[in-house]
Amino acid sequence: MGKGPDRGLEDANMVDGTEGTTMSEQGKKLKFETYRYADISTGYVTEKDSEILTACGVRGDPVTGMGGYRGPGPIVYDYLEGFFVWVPQGNPEALPEYLKGCKEAGLSDQFCRLVSEVLEQGCTFLNLDRDGGEVDGLEKFDW
DSSP states (O other): OOOGGGOOHHHHTOOSSSTTOOTGGGTOOOOOOOOOEEEEEGGGSOHHHHHHHHHHBOOOSTTTOOOSOOSSSOOEEEETTEEEEEOOTTOGGGHHHHHHHHHHTTOOHHHHHHHHHHHHTTOSEEEEETTOBOOTTSOOOOO
16 A cells, blocks of 8 residues: 555545445445636736735645634635635625625725625635636736
């Protein structure tokens, strides 16, 4: 049996304690929730937004994700090319308070508009990525 990140696929298939027996081979399918996210270029937020989102990042401990920023603003996981931003999907009543926290953190009106649109379209996350998608009718920043 392999050890560490280079372990073989057969290790990943060990589900029930019997090496090589997968859940699908046992006739069971895993059931879990899935979530939608919007994939948008970081060019649609300001450079200041990027700095604030970096400060809001909950990178903290690489294993637990605990630690990091706990002030006003969104819950953000920042990574090398961008940010995953949680939005209160399924709870539109929470949006005004959420946006208030974003504004208190100093985020732009355009960022708040993106969050509102993402929520309205049923997404749970806003993924801002340097290679993310284009948005028709929205100002793009060159920073």
